[in-house]
Amino acid sequence: MSILVNKDTRLLVQGFTGSQATLHSEQSIEYGTNIVGGVTPGKGGQTHLGAPVFNSVHDAMEAVQPNASIIFVPAPFCKDSILEAADAGIKLIICITEGVPTLDMLIVKKRIDELGIQLIGPNCPGVITPGEAKLGIMPGSIHMAGSVGIISRSGTLTYEAVKQTTDLGLGQSTCVGIGGDPIPGTSFIDALKLFEADEQTKAIVMVGEIGGTAEEEAAEYIRDHVTKPVISYIAGQTAPAGKRMGHAGAIIAGGKGTAADKIKKLKECGVHIAENLLQIGAKAKEVLG
């Protein structure tokens, strides 16, 4: 088993004919992902990368029954695209795009919660279940099917964790990039819940960073509800206060959101801490015995 995506995933690509969507869809198809179609308003009826293009998610729903969608449209249009997919009945939506206005996400998050939809991102690398399906922009080649579930707020940092667990022969059940924005569709807790229930996952790696209190909240959840070992690395131990470190959500504000606070809380709640990013894989191996 795995979480969120597998070989039965029927993927729809929103913003399908754009250059980024094209590049990454090609890679996904090569990885074995079943892309059943794409949406670009005005280009319905065409064929792109061997898959049909539709004018709307609703048209695609009727014709090819996707059960997941991935969004590559520019940031100003993401609110509309996410809500369109939600309205059409898609239950798993992954938004890759960076730069979505925070207040757009405030509205979107409320709506998708009401509808019981799993939104991953925005500003994220996507989700991959090694050997089954790749819904995102991560390099497929570094992954290996295995026992570690990975959740992360950062793209390339996820790749580090993946590479290390692959090199040590552990592999991954599923890797979920929840994204670096202040209002993510899926929280650490949502993903932890899924990994806890997944048989294939034996240990969970949670890669956090400065800003907000999502890691602290996750720590309490782990203490109370997660029986599997959790390994965590927190980036930004050397970040200055008050500066946004690339990601919209990575900022220490009003003394809150420091790496030290997060690490302290995680330790208190029984989470294994990788003191630096080089030790993530080794720590997972040590914990799994």
Place this chain on the structure above:
Amino acid sequence: MNLHEYQGKQLFAKFGLPVSKNKVITSSEDAINACRDIGGTKWVIKAQVHAGGRGKAGGVKLINTPEEAVDFSNHWLGKRLVTYQTDTQGQLVNSILIEECTDIAQELYLSAVVDRGTQRIVFIGSSEGGVNIEEVAEKTPEKIIYEPIDPLTGPMPFQARKISKILGLNSEQSKEFSKMLPQLTDLFVTHDLTLLEINPLVITQGGKLHCLDAKINIDTNAIYRQPEIQEMHDPSQEDPRESEAAMHDLSYVSLEGNIGCMVNGAGLAMGTMDTIKYFGGAPANFLDVGGTATQERVSKAFKIILADPEVKVVLVNIFGGIVRCDLIAEGILAAIEEVGVSIPVVVRLEGNNADIGSTILADSGAEIVSLNNLEDAAIKAVELSK
């Protein structure tokens, strides 16, 4: 993106909120007319910079004659104001706000933020104004109210009454506040704010509510749809290298160490800084060169990093995902030649075709140390920085 106090007050006025009669000047020649236009016999004059703590640093003054406004302007315009919130260089003063003087009976605190926990706009109010709110939160949490606004309903009158109670307002003031709360929310949503702070919100001697300060932060992701706010951007308040980087779509934050960092991905960039520190070095900057790391971007990143005279070595850490490392290696070489990098460069390439990439760097004859794992690369960079 931050706004100046006077810009914040312009927005307050536009949304019907009570602010003092004021004028902004950029030359001391306009000081006397500004005071006369405002009228009265007492004014408050304030240096405009993107930082708090101006009062203690001498950047705010109560004056009794227009001539004092001239003196104050002559003193501050073109100079840098150093407060406890700025770095040691301080912030450039290029505009000055003159306001009519307000007789204060009581100082309160009011702000609104996008709260990540509740995923709502949350208003924060306290009867303790004019002080550091974090301290109030720590020492007397009962004096603070956090009131989330439902995006469907907007702010309701009962919520204004809840906040009024904690602020200690009488019934007249509470009615005033019931008008202000929707105006503030409207401002927040219309202009894509992430922070709005009025510290202090005051009750005047006449018993009226009045916004004495205005701190506003705008969501950078939403700037594209805020033409009025774009006009308010003041690059002189930002680190010139950070603004330059932003113009080229690179995220850069300058730090105080001597190891320049160029990394793809924000999380890995922070992780690289931490790794340098772990091995006893000090990062000179945070820099996310982006997912594609093309020659053009790498060149620009080198230029920005090398503009910092403290930098003794550059550590390039690229996890090539979709982009092949051999292409990145060629980009790095071309960039080094184009920019004329004369200090040591340590490169760590990982991901697709990393081996070929490393060979290209090793065979180039350039002064590059190419290492495949981050640990070795960080240790080498730290060694070269000493």
